[in-house]
Amino acid sequence: MSAQPIRYALVGNPNCGKTSIFNRLTGARAKVANYPGVTVERRTGPVGELEHSAHLVDLPGTYSLHVSSLDEKVARDIILGCMPGEAPPDVLIAVVDATNLRLGLRLVMELAELGRPMILALNQADSAAKQGMKIDTEGLAQAIGMPIVETVAIRRNGMQALRTAMEQFANNFSGERSASIDMPERSESIESLYQRIEALIQQFVEAPTARNTWQDTLDRVVMHPVIGFAVLMAILLMIFQAVFAWAAPVMDLIDGSFGALGETVATALPQGILQDFLVNGLIAGVGGVLVFLPQIIILFFFILVLEDSGYLTRAAFLLDRPMRGVGLSGRSFIPLLSSFACAVPGIMATRTVPDPRERLVAIMVAPLMTCSARLPVYTLIIAAFIPEQNVFGFFNLQGLTLFVLYIAGIVSAAAAAWLMRLKQTRDEFPLLLELPSYRIPSLYHLLIGLRERTWVFLRRVGTIILALSIVLWALSSFPAAPLDATRPAIEYSFAGQLGRLMEPLFSPMGFNWQMCIALIPALAAREVAVSALATVYAVGGEAALGSALGASWGLPVALAYLAWFVYAPQCLATIAVVRRETNSRSATTFFTLYLFGLAYLAAVITYQLASWLLG
């Protein structure tokens, strides 16, 4: 046995249960990263409970070596062993959904031509048996020349046969590593390959006549153009409700704990620069990120449930046509939905969009979806300026204003996407979306997925926001106010000076210098604008701040401030994520400029129009 771990790679169609097998084999020891230079997720980990040392990589789902997306290209390059920085796998574990044999076997036969050692894992063997299918695995294994094992990824001990097959391979392993292979030409037509598969199925598979199942009945409901759409809207409403209502107590708890921690540190340490840095820079900065974690976890939980159950592709199916009207597709639906909690995970989720041009547009418009960080700003200003009264009998004017702000974001996103797609060639990009069977999501896989995504979020954004909040703290703290200062210290700082410099630029929309100052620390996270305003107006508490604003701003200014926040990429973490995900400086520059441009325009128009209307 070699000292080096044996390298296994999981290959299979999307939705064949590959990742579930990966989770079962690696347990909680997986590492998720990116392949260098491309934003395709690289999931690797050591395999536990084996007598030999084994390293497993979960390749992106693929239908064919003749690739049609970036995901498939990465999978192919690793299988062939020509991916830079990635050693060729010693063994391919081909995963085939036993209930979907033809499609899976086609890829297996294509892979077999490469001559790499292979193990075929027939996943969902239990479902296949339940449907009355009988597969002669021994006969089929002899016919195609590779060991076949049955796996049930939703069961804890469903991997026994696969582990045994891996041990057997290791016992016979010479220690000679695999080399890279050149991409073979298509040696036989697709028709003849399918004929061979058909012959194999005739010989080794016993299957009852496919009949209508509860799956088809469910599909008739959820894919119905009217009923299905109502179901989708109900699900979305429930997710929104959960993200905002369920998360609130935990968010308050986190907010309160960080506040208490800040106070403890403030009393424990002598007043001075260190205390100020710890309390206002570090603790407030980290707290500002962590407060969104409950919402993000809840949102990801629902997305994972919808994804694992197979429903998500039905939603993409229903929404494909309306979204295509503005140049997107059903596949952009989830990234944009996620952006209502936070644009950062939303932009990260655009990786699932196969068309690179569509993906770029989805990234560009994602921040126009009203994220939860805008809510504190919106509620502060709405409470201070919009009277609490009913209009048309039953609409609350404050709630209506909030609704209009959300709609403004969605409509603007649609318009921006439409405009951006105008200048691109409108070649058709195939949808070709497989609608997988419905499954009950397994809690084990949900928890692993949730942990994975939460960790990615914390690591990516936590570090960026943390660093930025320190920089912004420094800008707002230096130079220090003179000893005889009568006005708030922030006015003397770089941020204060910058706010004064910005004032002439922002005067067409009526912003005073206090409002400009608040925009600077709000670059760390939008909701910081609220505490920054409290600082410059030297008031504590939201109610006091509200009346201070009401006294010094006019309604047109307040509305213009709201309009600014609808559009401005007022969040450096988002810009940093765009830079990472597009891997393009010019795209990031365009992103920043066009959104600031829109914000400026919207604020000026709102201010001028409101001033004129209100006399």
Next chain:
Amino acid sequence: MTASSTVTSPADMASTTLPLHQCSKGQTVRLLQVASQQAFADQDELVSLRLKELGFLPGAVLTVLGFGFLGRDPIAVKIGRTKFALRRAEASKLIVEPVAAEAPTEGKQ
């Protein structure tokens, strides 16, 4: 018709043949050929190959499951035990003929 490797002779293309996107919900059809489609430009060949790789081969029996939210697009079809969503452009590449509704069988009986 460069994209198709099995071009049916004109005599077989009776008036009953139609592209998949013109079929109605619940209809069962047999695929005759994968034709070319201008909308995909130079990607057309690749789309044809991918459709075939996914099992859209002449002779395959498809059932139309339904259509998306607006218009008759995209279209959901069942082929064997697998379901796919295709846009109108992809569906228009699939030339089919209606058959009497019969359940497709799999393997030996």
